[in-house]
Amino acid sequence: MFEPLLWIIRRDLTIAMRRRSDIFTTLIFFVIVVSLFPLGIGPELETLRLIAPGIVWVGALLASMLALEQIFSADHRDGTLEQMLLTPQPVSILVIGKVLAHWLVTGLPLVVMAPLLGLQYDLSAAGLGALMVSLLLGTPALSLIGAIGAALTLGLRSGGVLLALLVLPLYIPVLIFGAGAVEATVSGLGGASHLSMLAAILVASLVLAPLATSAALRVAED
Amino acid sequence: MASRLVNWFKFSSPATFYPLARKIAVVSTIIAVVLIAIGLYMSFFVAPTDYKQGEGYRIIFVHVPASWMSMFIYVVMAGWAALGLIFNTRLSAMMAQSLAPTGAMFAFLSLWTGSFWGKPMWGTWWVWDARITSELILLFLYLGYMALRSAIDDPRRGDRASAILLLVGVVNIPIIYYSVQWWNTLHQGSTIKFNEESSMDDTMLITMLIMTFGFWAYSIAVSMVRVRAVILERERSSSWVREQLGAET
Amino acid sequence: MTDAAEPALQIDRLACVRGDCELFRELSFAIGDGELLHLKGHNGSGKTTLLRALAGLLLPESGEIRWHGQNIRSLREEYSRHLLYLGHLNGIKGDLTAVENLRIGAVLDGFDLDDKRAWQVLGDIGLRGREDLPTKHLSQGQKRRVALARLLVNSARVWILDEPFTALDVAAVQLLQDVIHAHVDGGGIAIVTTHQEVAMIGEHTRTIVLGAGHV
Numbered sequence: 056m057f058e059p060l061l062w063i064i065r066r067d068l069t070i071a072m073r074r075r076s077d078i079f080t081t082l083i084f085f086v087i088v089v090s091l092f093p094l095g096i097g098p099e100l101e102t103l104r105l106i107a108p109g110i111v112w113v114g115a116l117l118a119s120m121l122a123l124e125q126i127f128s129a130d131h132r133d134g135t136l137e138q139m140l141l142t143p144q145p146v147s148i149l150v151i152g153k154v155l156a157h158w159l160v161t162g163l164p165l166v167v168m169a170p171l172l173g174l175q176y177d178l179s180a181a182g183l184g185a186l187m188v189s190l191l192l193g194t195p196a197l198s199l200i201g202a203i204g205a206a207l208t209l210g211l212r213s214g215g216v217l218l219a220l221l222v223l224p225l226y227i228p229v230l231i232f233g234a235g236a237v238e239a240t241v242s243g244l245g246g247a248s249h250l251s252m253l254a255a256i257l258v259a260s261l262v263l264a265p266l267a268t269s270a271a272l273r274v275a276e277d
Numbered sequence: 278m279a280s281r282l283v284n285w286f287k288f289s290s291p292a293t294f295y296p297l298a299r300k301i302a303v304v305s306t307i308i309a310v311v312l313i314a315i316g317l318y319m320s321f322f323v324a325p326t327d328y329k330q331g332e333g334y335r336i337i338f339v340h341v342p343a344s345w346m347s348m349f350i351y352v353v354m355a356g357w358a359a360l361g362l363i364f365n366t367r368l369s370a371m372m373a374q375s376l377a378p379t380g381a382m383f384a385f386l387s388l389w390t391g392s393f394w395g396k397p398m399w400g401t402w403w404v405w406d407a408r409i410t411s412e413l414i415l416l417f418l419y420l421g422y423m424a425l426r427s428a429i430d431d432p433r434r435g436d437r438a439s440a441i442l443l444l445v446g447v448v449n450i451p452i453i454y455y456s457v458q459w460w461n462t463l464h465q466g467s468t469i470k471f472n473e474e475s476s477m478d479d480t481m482l483i484t485m486l487i488m489t490f491g492f493w494a495y496s497i498a499v500s501m502v503r504v505r506a507v508i509l510e511r512e513r514s515s516s517w518v519r520e521q522l523g524a525e526t
Numbered sequence: 527m528t529d530a531a532e533p534a535l536q537i538d539r540l541a542c543v544r545g546d547c548e549l550f551r552e553l554s555f556a557i558g559d560g561e562l563l564h565l566k567g568h569n570g571s572g573k574t575t576l577l578r579a580l581a582g583l584l585l586p587e588s589g590e591i592r593w594h595g596q597n598i599r600s601l602r603e604e605y606s607r608h609l610l611y612l613g614h615l616n617g618i619k620g621d622l623t624a625v626e627n628l629r630i631g632a633v634l635d636g637f638d639l640d641d642k643r644a645w646q647v648l649g650d651i652g653l654r655g656r657e658d659l660p661t662k663h664l665s666q667g668q669k670r671r672v673a674l675a676r677l678l679v680n681s682a683r684v685w686i687l688d689e690p691f692t693a694l695d696v697a698a699v700q701l702l703q704d705v706i707h708a709h710v711d712g713g714g715i716a717i718v719t720t721h722q723e724v725a726m727i728g729e730h731t732r733t734i735v736l737g738a739g740h741v
Contacts, residue, residue: 058633059633059634059636062630062633062634063634066619066622066626066630069621069622069626070619070621070622073621073660074621129619132615133615133616133617133618133619133620134613134614134615134616134617134618135617135618135619137583137611137613137615137617138611138617138631138634139634140583141581141582141583141606141609141611142603142606142634142635142636143603143604143606143607143635143636144603144634144636145603149634203441203442203445207425207438207441207442208425208428211428211429212428213428217424217425217428220417220420220421220424221421221424221425221442223417224414224417224418224421224449224453225445225446225449225453227414227453227456227457228449228452228453228456231456231457231459231460232456235459235460235463239463252456252459256452259452263448267441267444267445270362270441271438271441273583274434274437274438274441275434275438276583277433277434277437277583277584277585365585430545431544431545432545433543433585433587437585513546514546514547514548
């Protein structure tokens with residue numbers, strides 16, 4: 056069961072490495088979005104520090120959602136997706152592999168980049184740490200949940216916008232606990248409870264989301 | 278028992294359900310008109326003035342039933358979706374599809390009346406209260422469902438894809454609700470409370486229930502009218518629809 | 527139900543709908559071991575739809591498909607194990623080499639294919655010297671050959687091939703025919719659609735024409 060999982064991850068990582076430019080697009084989008092807010096709000100560090108957790112989190116959320124549009128579309132176009140549905144492997148396992156590979160390529164760079172952006176907003180060291188941990192727990196959950204939307208909108212004309220409409224409401228709990236963890240840490244309350252909620256969401260979505268995604272993929276390939 | 282089962286499956290066929298839907302629509306329209314008329318009369322003239330909120334509170338007789346209906350309809354839609362996925366019946370998806378606009382309308386009505394209520398009570402049109410925020414997210418879920426439904430050309434794929442979305446949504450609703458609740462209590466404390474049940478007298482409760490049943494009947498009526506249209510559109514190439522249309526024109 | 531005389535693959539009163547259009551209804555037939563089914567029909571008669579339904583990709587409007595007496599929708603992965611489906615799309619990644627494509631396909635199909643064997647098979651199918659190129663640089667016919675190489679390494683019982691001869695040259699067409707016949711002679715099942723007038727006719731070939739009003 057785990058061998059196919061590893062092969063799928065390896066396959067998708069190999070492909071991603073052979074077309075590296077795609078990786079950076081998401082990352083650059085994230086950096087730009089987060090950097091736009093001070094221009095809209097004003098440079099007062101006092102205000103910025105207050106809104107930093109929310110902004111970095113919303114930026115990460117949008118970036119990971121945009122990247123998700125691509126997760127199944129190439130496989131759908133060249134027919135490898137239908138082949139995956141016809142293998143004796145459980146489709147949810149393959150979905151987990153694909154999501155994990157996708158997260159390693161698009162989500163993990165966001166986690167690594169986030170503290171730098173946090174510095175732009177003058178977040179404290181504890182806050183930066185909480186930001187990274189919360190993103191580390193939260194972005195995989197975003198990818199898992201978003202994969203459902205990506206599978207549902209696979210091959211549709213208005214795919215991208217529709218994906219946002221479907222997925223963003225489902226992202227709300229992750230956003231609340233993710234940004235909440237940073238905020239609680241900065242204000243000295245401690246973000247442990249938020250982080251454990253995030254971890255719970257991650258586990259739940261790891262179990263449930265691949266089932267929904269594989270059902271949606273079967274519908275899309277019908 | 279066996280004959281009952283057979284009966285149910287008989288009505289899961291659009292052709293047999295079509296005439297039945299008309300009867301249900303007529304009956305529930307009458308019920309809806311009567312109940313809502315009584316409910317509105319009671320809410321304006323019978324229910325006592327609230328000692329804290331004055332006359333303005335009367336909008337909750339629309340607001341609260343509308344919120345209940347908006348949540349209830351989503352769950353019913355998810356139930357239809359599950360049935361459709363399990364038994365592969367076309368009618369279930371059509372029912373879910375016909376309920377969606379009504380559910381979205383109630384969610385919107387709930388937000389709208391809520392903000393009408395909020396202006397005199399809180400002095401602002403919008404408050405990021407946990408319930409209002411959840412209701413807003415519910416409206417988004419309805420809109421997402423309808424957008425996905427209309428974006429897929431193939432009706433069968435549309436049925437199944439939107440059914441999956443409904444089930445995902447219904448699993449998420451409690452999670453979203455509790456996380457919003459948590460967020461809300463952390464940020465402003467639960468100082469603002471909607472209709473405290475304790476302070477509600479019997480007439481108010483009865484009025485609210487009458488309105489709720491009226492809204493129920495209304496939802497059934499419009500969804501039946503809509504499902505008839507959906508059935509006709511979807512089954513337009515089948516012989517019974519041709520006969521039906523030939524007979525009606 | 528599952529007595530020995532029963533054919534391996536049974537199609538029972540199958541109906542498929544595409545959009546608004548009913549492609550076929552009440553389609554019933556059976557295929558036993560060692561049989562080759564040649565599916566014919568004009569464009570839009572539902573050949574591809576039927577093949578996708580047989581592969582379990584497409585949910586039929588009504589009727590069922592049974593593998594040794596059991597509905598394939600309840601068997602799912604258990605049925606896929608015996609199945610090899612090749613559709614219009616080659617199902618190979620352009621960014622991966624032919625060898626990589628073949629080996630990953632093998633792992634997903636549940637068996638191990640070492641590097642040496644992969645190279646050898648690709649050589650056999652006429653891709654010598656191209657084994658290590660990203661497949662996006664190959665021609666249409668060569669890509670098709672990469673996809674067809676799966677037939678040589680797979681041990682699936684049921685082959686479902688949708689227009690396998692498109693884009694192939696004469697030599698490859700001949701090779702593919704031989705491979706299919708060898709599979710059928712060995713007790714396998716092959717279900718093939720094709721427009722080419724190739725010699726699909728063997729001892730155990732049956733032809734079904736879709737869209738002719740009856741079967």
